[in-house]
Amino acid sequence: MKARQIYLILLLFYCSFSRVFVFAQQPAVRIELGSAVVSPGRPYSITVVITGSEQREYDRFPDIKGMSRRGTTTTTSTNTIGNRTEIVQRITQNYIPSQPGTYDIPPFTMTVNGQTVVSPGGSVNVTDAAAREGEPEEEVAEEEDTAPADAKAAAFLSLRSNRNQVFAGEGFSLSLGFFVADDNPLEMDFYALNMQLGAILKQIRPVNCWEENFGIRGQPQVYQTTIRGRKYTEYRLFQAVYFPFNTEPIHFPAVSLKMTVNTPKGKKQQFMTFTSQPLTVTPKPLPSDPRKNQAVIGSYTVREQLRGGVIRTGKSVQYRVTISGVGNLTPVAITTPENDSFFDFYSPSVLQSVTRRRGIVTAEKTFTFQIIPKQAGNFPLSTYFRWIFFNPSTGKYVNWQSAVVLKSTGERVAGASTGDPGGSIFSGIEDLDSSRPFINVQANILSIANAVLTIMALGMLYIFIRGRRG
Numbered sequence: 001m002k003a004r005q006i007y008l009i010l011l012l013f014y015c016s017f018s019r020v021f022v023f024a025q026q027p028a029v030r031i032e033l034g035s036a037v038v039s040p041g042r043p044y045s046i047t048v049v050i051t052g053s054e055q056r057e058y059d060r061f062p063d064i065k066g067m068s069r070r071g072t073t074t075t076t077s078t079n080t081i082g083n084r085t086e087i088v089q090r091i092t093q094n095y096i097p098s099q100p101g102t103y104d105i106p107p108f109t110m111t112v113n114g115q116t117v118v119s120p121g122g123s124v125n126v127t128d129a130a131a132r133e134g135e136p137e138e139e140v141a142e143e144e145d146t147a148p149a150d151a152k153a154a155a156f157l158s159l160r161s162n163r164n165q166v167f168a169g170e171g172f173s174l175s176l177g178f179f180v181a182d183d184n185p186l187e188m189d190f191y192a193l194n195m196q197l198g199a200i201l202k203q204i205r206p207v208n209c210w211e212e213n214f215g216i217r218g219q220p221q222v223y224q225t226t227i228r229g230r231k232y233t234e235y236r237l238f239q240a241v242y243f244p245f246n247t248e249p250i251h252f253p254a255v256s257l258k259m260t261v262n263t264p265k266g267k268k269q270q271f272m273t274f275t276s277q278p279l280t281v282t283p284k285p286l287p288s289d290p291r292k293n294q295a296v297i298g299s300y301t302v303r304e305q306l307r308g309g310v311i312r313t314g315k316s317v318q319y320r321v322t323i324s325g326v327g328n329l330t331p332v333a334i335t336t337p338e339n340d341s342f343f344d345f346y347s348p349s350v351l352q353s354v355t356r357r358r359g360i361v362t363a364e365k366t367f368t369f370q371i372i373p374k375q376a377g378n379f380p381l382s383t384y385f386r387w388i389f390f391n392p393s394t395g396k397y398v399n400w401q402s403a404v405v406l407k408s409t410g411e412r413v414a415g416a417s418t419g420d421p422g423g424s425i426f427s428g429i430e431d432l433d434s435s436r437p438f439i440n441v442q443a444n445i446l447s448i449a450n451a452v453l454t455i456m457a458l459g460m461l462y463i464f465i466r467g468r469r470g
Contacts, residue, residue: 027053169297209242298327313410373408
C-alpha cells in the first residue's frame, strides 16, 4: 500500500513539473483592442502583447473598413518580480478613421511567434463629443510655431518648449516627440526605448527647476498633427512642466534616438539615428516690488470659509483658505499668525492636489486653521491673514487679504484653556500630567483572555492524550 502511495506521489509530481516546464517554454501572447470611443483625427489602435520572449514574428494586422493605416510601433520593457525578469513587447498598429460614425472590427486571427491568437473583434464609435477628461488633444498651433529646422524630413526627433522665455518660477512645458510623416516610405520600430529614454532624460532634466512629470512611461502617446502643410504622426516620449528656481538660463542639449528599420527576412538588422536640435529657455526676474521675495508665481484664485456663525469665546472655530489655479503651489505657505489678546491660532492642516492635463499644471492647496477667540466682538481676519503672488498673465502683483469678519460673544478668557468642557478642543492640555504611565485597560483584558483560552486548550489536549493512553 505504501509503495502504491509513493508511486502515485511521484506520478503527480512528474505531471506537475511537466506542466510547469511547458508553460515556461510557451510565452504568453494576447491582443488588445483600443478605446471604444475616439475623436475624429485621433488614432484607433490594435496591440499585440508578447510576454516572456524576445522573438517578434507576426503576420499582417487586420484591415478595418473606413480606416486608413498609420505606422506600426514596437516597444520593449522589462518587469522584475523578485529574482525573475520578464520581457514584455507591445506591437501597436494605428488606424485613422475617415469620418465620424461607428466602425465594426470583425473577429480576426493573427499568427504571432508561431502561435495562433484570436480576437473577438468589436466596434469603435468616432464622435465629435469623444474628448474625455485627461485625454490629450491635438496641438496643431503649437507645432506650427515651434517646428524644428528639419521638419521637412520624413521623420525627425524634436525636443521643444512652448516658451523660450518665462518669469523665474513660471512654468513652461517641455516635450520630446518622434515625428513620422504620413507619406514616409520606411517602416520603423522603437529600439530598446526604455533604456534609451532613461539616458536621454538624464541629459535634459534641469537641476535648477521643479518638475511636474506627465507620467509617459513605456508606451508613447500618439498625436496627429500638421506641420507646414504636411501631416505627421507624433509619438510623444516624454512631457513635463518645469518651474525655474532662479534666473539662470536653462540649456537643453541635442539628444539622439536610435530606431530600427524593417528589412526583408534574413538580412542584418539596420538602424537609423535621429538627433534633436538644442534649445534654451531663459527665465527673467520679477518686476521690482518691496515684497518681491515673498511672492509666488501663478494665476490663482483664493476662497475662504469660516465654519459657524457667532462663536463663543474659548471655543475653537475652523477657518479654511483654498488657493487654486495654474502654477506650482508646492512652496506656497500661509503663515500661522502669532497669538495675541484676541485670538489663539494653531498651525494649519494642509491638503494639496495637482492636475496635469494638455501641457498645463493646475493645483489646489487648502489650509485649515483652528482659531480660538478670547474676547467678544467683530474682528476682521484681514489683520492676520494676507498673501502675495505675481500673476504672469497680467504682469502684476496681487495682494490678497482675508475678507472674513469673525464674530464672537461671551466672557473674556485669558487663554485657550478655559476649563470649560465644551470649550476649545485644546482645553486643559497644559494641565495633563505626562509623567504618569499610560495603562491600556482594553489591551490588558484582551491579553488575559488570550492567556486563559491558551491554558484551557492545553488542558483539553492533556485530557485527550491521557484518555488515549488509558
